[in-house]
Amino acid sequence: MPEYKVPLRDIRFVRNELLDYDAHYQRLPGGEEASADMVDAILEEGAKFCEQVLAPLNRVGDQEGCTWSESGVKTPTGFREAYQQYVEGGWPSLAHDVEHGGQGLPESLGMVVSEMIGQANWAWGMYPGLSHGAMNTLHAHGTPEQQATYLTKLVSGEWTGTMCLTEAHCGTDLGMLRTRAEPQADGSYRISGTKIFISAGEHDLADNIVHIVLARLPDAPAGTKGISLFIVPKFLPDAEGNNGERNAMNCGSIEHKMGIHGNATCVLNFDGATGYLIGPPNKGLNCMFTFMNTARLGTALQGLAHAEVAFQGGIRYARERLQMRSLAGPKAPDKPADPIIVHPDVRRMLLTMKAFAEGNRALLYFASKQVDIVQRSTDEAERNAADALLAFLTPIAKAFMTEVGFESASHGMQIYGGHGYISEWGMEQNLRDARIAMMYEGTTGVQALDLLGRKVLMTQGESLKSFTKIVHKFCQAQADNGSIKAFVEPLAALNKEWGEITLKIGMAAMKDREEVGAASVDYLMYSGYACLAYFWADMARVASEKLASAEGDKAFYEAKLKTARFYYDRILPRTRTHVATMLSGADNLMSMDEREFLIGD
């Protein structure tokens, strides 16, 4: 089982050297608390917890899984104790309001801690991850009383939370949901229905679980405009706010699934359970959208996590495993064979994982900077600009990062040859755990429609411009920078092309709406590669400046430049395929009759 190390050097490079987070925090209202020293201390402590406590439980979680019984769900050995340590360390409160017991630090700092946790043990990290979603909902839409009762207990970590959206017949299409909420004389509601796929829906980590449930009021309009949001606690709080009566809801079963075995995926039955409305009636989906971006960035993290783990596992094995000689002649003549890292194709896989992990880290930290601004800036124009950028980048980050995260997990395994298929090395778990990320929180297809249809085309391309103008400025500013010319020139061309293909698809879509769906996933993947092209060019800029000034570790910056070159030479050409396919028209998809699909089957 490969040992996991938090990539602190790279985390610091992206935060400090590329994105100047220190200046960002000093400008951010309430961000001054996050001094460079404090941030460093948090990163160090977080790394220790992740490496020493969570990482060793990753395989245990996979092998034991969760166990359901009538009385509840037992999490794998060690998960509960790790959660207690997490609470004692004050981690749940990091990025939450001081008013409710939080430390008031920026969301972006919480994201880095989530990144480490997710890399060490994704299944475990989902328990606090879901709480975070529930907290954000209560923060944005709860009444002061609801916040006092529920939010404080979630911030302290005493209780955990969930988000209950999906039902058996509807996941993407929440307009069809059937769970009912009957108003009661005391102002509460009786919630009845069955929710499925509820991550962290039942467990033994904490004393109570606060479910945020989507349901319909009796007089609600059909479809998405008739959905309201409710708090449904597992135990109803008593007058002192402690666990009181058991609510009329239970976990009916847990799913047997491909991976993330350490996290319980629950069927929850609400049998007239007591619930409390949050936010205005029938506005439940709108309320959800306010934090959807953050939740999706949380899933984007998973793509980064599995790429990082795959890279770390891959590089370790590639240096140790001796097999065959280099085609160019023995590189380790004293050994019975060369370490496989000498073989070009092994390097191709290693560099692919490295380019994705590091490139996606830059994309994600850039996006989380925008989250901070949206949450805290007092300058409306700045807030709106950050919001527009975030709206554009979020579906890309969610879908692109999880797609290439899965690809990376597969490369990590491939480097091990047959050994990669065996459980003890951890690479096959990494692949299994990675696969869900392209499906939950909106599939890749759903993200792609959101990006191309709702974000880019519905704003007449303004959403795209929020990002391409940054790239454009960068290319202009660096036009004379000879040391990164090899990146800036193709980047400028790509940036121009990005606008042109958007226009072409937009024109086609005016004649036929199917063109949007037909182009969407290729468009999203193209956009992801284009985003990373910008971040790799900018990282190359920083690296070349550091090398020129002979500052810091030469090998680190050389590696950045070489990885940037690899990215431009061997990853970015994937855009050529996406351009061709997305402009090939909808007809090659839509002309086949349903009946024609079946024949020959």
Added chain:
Amino acid sequence: MPEYKVPLRDIRFVRNELLDYDAHYQRLPGGEEASADMVDAILEEGAKFCEQVLAPLNRVGDQEGCTWSESGVKTPTGFREAYQQYVEGGWPSLAHDVEHGGQGLPESLGMVVSEMIGQANWAWGMYPGLSHGAMNTLHAHGTPEQQATYLTKLVSGEWTGTMCLTEAHCGTDLGMLRTRAEPQADGSYRISGTKIFISAGEHDLADNIVHIVLARLPDAPAGTKGISLFIVPKFLPDAEGNNGERNAMNCGSIEHKMGIHGNATCVLNFDGATGYLIGPPNKGLNCMFTFMNTARLGTALQGLAHAEVAFQGGIRYARERLQMRSLAGPKAPDKPADPIIVHPDVRRMLLTMKAFAEGNRALLYFASKQVDIVQRSTDEAERNAADALLAFLTPIAKAFMTEVGFESASHGMQIYGGHGYISEWGMEQNLRDARIAMMYEGTTGVQALDLLGRKVLMTQGESLKSFTKIVHKFCQAQADNGSIKAFVEPLAALNKEWGEITLKIGMAAMKDREEVGAASVDYLMYSGYACLAYFWADMARVASEKLASAEGDKAFYEAKLKTARFYYDRILPRTRTHVATMLSGADNLMSMDEREFLIGD
């Protein structure tokens, strides 16, 4: 759990309409037996067995897995009974010599049966699959006595076989293997050593297991030139050829692995076990190579299998699952939502799986025709031509088909959204089972080096020409066929480019050997897409002829034409990326110091 149906209509299309197998069998020495009627009867019977007996055991096999104990390995419930039915049905003997109790039918017919078996239940199919490898070895290299003793029992199915190559420190690099063989006074050998990853290495399906073991003689030269081949039966045959004494070998453990749980992957310990030399001393690897092509085509089948299963599962769900409305307006207004098959991106995934399953079937059946000719033709020139084609196509079929098979398995799962991650639907098992195929029997990287280095460049491109000249002739013959112009023109251009890039890489490789490894996997994938472009153009030709003559089922041929168009519009552009990356040079892979990989990690 989706029901599996043997795609008999498509199997017959490729065999009869595209490749005229009937004429092929009539020309083939000993192939006359395989009359159209007999072939049909075999396909029908095989389909029944696969659908009714094997497919229902696929999930059982995954969930129960194999169980190891001191006394041996227990296979999942029903596996043993299914094997008995298989033996009673005479299936093991299908494509083996009449002399040893076989039915003497062509190998290509055995391959179709293997295809069905593999689609119904890959893990189960590996037991007879490994026997087939052992039989081919004994057939090619065994003495008449060895054949009488072992081959007849394998042909009848009473015993099964294995191939024991890998050791803990060597998989790809067999030159390092350490298992020893000490000659004994009676002409036998004492075999000592440990083999790992032995598929079907121990089980309860049959009374005896014939292990074919690679080992070194005491005076053997180092490396690959000092390896010999031995028969090591689990039970030594007595004077009557029945199971006698237990040999000094045992299964030490079985691996816990990602998938193919129904097949036991064994550690085998040989503790001075009695073995018998097959073939000349120190020529073991050469002996292995004589049937390596067939074994690799057997693994290529797995790529086809998982694509077919993914397509069947995907299309079934896409027609049933109701979610969202078509962007072009409701298609099923009487239902609460449209079936997801209306969405362009779902169709993109369905068509991708369909294009790969059907295209790869054509590639595989074309290759197995060459196998028949190599095995049976009395015309040396014809045999050599088929052998050259097979040498070229085999690494492509093995690596390309398993890569796109895995991709297809992932699409099949994606269509199910979150449900795809849940075990009961079978799609996640299909993905887990598919993943091994890119690693065993030589990884994709190993196949790619074999193709580009050993096959194409070492023959100065002659190996490539064995195939491109067929494509060239086809393009010339069809130049005036207006109904498939959209395929023939790009195919001709691609065929020309294929030669040109080969030349470029060859030139670069003369200066730097690393260029071969650096280009190899992209070259292999490019070649796979190019092969399928030929087969899709040829299938389009057949379909357009049938449509013109109003022969047969119109919808079937329409679907072929539309899938061909989809392939050319949306899959073939992947070659653009591969051209760019494979010509980008080795330096972007090789310039990174090993130390530079580590920093930032």
